[in-house]
Amino acid sequence: MIAPGQWLGVLGGGQLGRMFCMAAQTLGYRVCVLDPAPDSVAGAVAEKQILADYTDPAALAELAALCRAVTTEFENVPAQSLERLARDCAVSPHAFAVAVAQDRLREKGFAQQCGLAVAPHHGIAEVADLDRVDASVLPGVLKSARLGYDGKGQIRIERLGELAEAWEKLGRVHCVLEKWLPIAREVSVIVCRGRNGKVVTFPVAENQHRGGILAASIVPARIDATLAQRARASATAMAERLDYVGVLCVEFFVLQDGQLLVNEMAPRPHNSGHYTIDACITSQFDQQARILGELPLGTTRQLAPAVMLNLLGDLWFDDGNPRQPPFDAVAAVAGACLHVYGKTEARPGRKMGHVTVLGTSVQDALARAGEVSALLALEQAR
Ligand code: ADP
Ligand code: MG
Numbered sequence: 001m002i003a004p005g006q007w008l009g010v011l012g013g014g015q016l017g018r019m020f021c022m023a024a025q026t027l028g029y030r031v032c033v034l035d036p037a038p039d040s041v042a043g044a045v046a047e048k049q050i051l052a053d054y055t056d057p058a059a060l061a062e063l064a065a066l067c068r069a070v071t072t073e074f075e076n077v078p079a080q081s082l083e084r085l086a087r088d089c090a091v092s093p094h095a096f097a098v099a100v101a102q103d104r105l106r107e108k109g110f111a112q113q114c115g116l117a118v119a120p121h122h123g124i125a126e127v128a129d130l131d132r133v134d135a136s137v138l139p140g141v142l143k144s145a146r147l148g149y150d151g152k153g154q155i156r157i158e159r160l161g162e163l164a165e166a167w168e169k170l171g172r173v174h175c176v177l178e179k180w181l182p183i184a185r186e187v188s189v190i191v192c193r194g195r196n197g198k199v200v201t202f203p204v205a206e207n208q209h210r211g212g213i214l215a216a217s218i219v220p221a222r223i224d225a226t227l228a229q230r231a232r233a234s235a236t237a238m239a240e241r242l243d244y245v246g247v248l249c250v251e252f253f254v255l256q257d258g259q260l261l262v263n264e265m266a267p268r269p270h271n272s273g274h275y276t277i278d279a280c281i282t283s284q285f286d287q288q289a290r291i292l293g294e295l296p297l298g299t300t301r302q303l304a305p306a307v308m309l310n311l312l313g314d315l316w317f318d319d320g321n322p323r324q325p326p327f328d329a330v331a332a333v334a335g336a337c338l339h340v341y342g343k344t345e346a347r348p349g350r351k352m353g354h355v356t357v358l359g360t361s362v363q364d365a366l367a368r369a370g371e372v373s374a375l376l377a378l379e380q381a382r
Helices: 015-026 057-066 079-086 095-101 104-113 127-132 160-169 225-241 275-279 284-292 327-331 362-376
Strands: 007-011 030-034 048-050 069-072 121-124 140-144 154-157 175-179 183-193 199-201 205-210 213-219 246-255 260-266 306-312 336-340 351-358
Touching: 007 015, 007 057, 015 030, 015 284, 030 057, 048 057, 057 079, 069 284, 079 095, 095 104, 095 260, 104 121, 104 175, 104 225, 104 260, 121 127, 127 160, 140 160, 154 160, 183 225, 183 284, 199 225, 213 275, 213 362, 225 246, 225 260, 246 284, 275 284, 275 306, 275 336, 275 351, 306 362, 327 336, 327 362, 351 362
Parallel strands: 007 030, 007 069, 030 048
Antiparallel strands: 121 175, 140 154, 140 175, 183 199, 183 205, 183 246, 205 213, 213 306, 246 260, 306 351, 336 351
């Protein structure tokens, strides 16, 4: 193992990096963040921040020399940076896994190689591909294959005639056209795999999005035990086939007929796994730190049903005027665990914090989360 007191590194200074730093520090590690922003929220808690771009050779050399092991908190980290770091220190996840997760088409192909189902789709890389699309994938959604998140870079397509213009609008980049599916629920699984191949999963989260952004996670998901087990086994199969080291999130669609489809994966801790901080014996960030430090994985058992609500920057405005959200009232709700990330500027849609509400049952947690939502004027999780 890497002994406490040694340095661990993280590429990226956002809230995921911040929560990783806090977990690693709890285990006694010192942490270094590489991020170009001087006010990064992970840099604010880390022992050290290297202020530089993710591809800066001198910065990567400095990080690799200081740290025994390095991870990342976002998927669009350049593969070459991971490869450079790997020359001098342990890097997880490895560049190949990150490259697969960066591309929706590769991701779908990979899930299929694992024997898992995905939405019917077509890859679109050049004009000629537009003519090869058959109408059976319509109505559908055209997504840029790379760099999309929170529903950005996606256009609904009702008829074949709309396709060329939509592709034009997305900048003629590599895209995937996916059939629009009758989704009953969206669920996700956080899977953690150590360097020694040991693997654990967390309970399945049920996710509700608003405006393409995660709004609430309800855990355990309200699906039957067999389906939950299949989702956890599917995520494990993907992590194993990738020879993944680290924390990986796999998002699924559950269709109205009960089919389970892989939607996408993120090679890092995930917003839908924030509930693990307050509701599980070990959190997803604890696991990330344990994996980096080559400690055994922790128990993933959930201690209480939970509802996680995201706090977006919109809450800091009332009719366009800045305001302080009533966190005193939120903190007074029994079972509410408030997390604020310390970002200096609130912007609509920006992830500023979250609240995990614990209850004696999912229904109880939902009722308490309802109190929090009412205080913040958030749409209720259902
Ligand atoms: P992002 O990377 O932005 O999270 P997703 O592919 O997960 O992109 O899409 C965002 C959301 O849009 C999904 O969580 C789901 O609610 C909806 N969505 C995406 N693809 C489909 C689809 N093929 N059918 C129905 N809904 C979809
Ligand atoms: Mg998604």
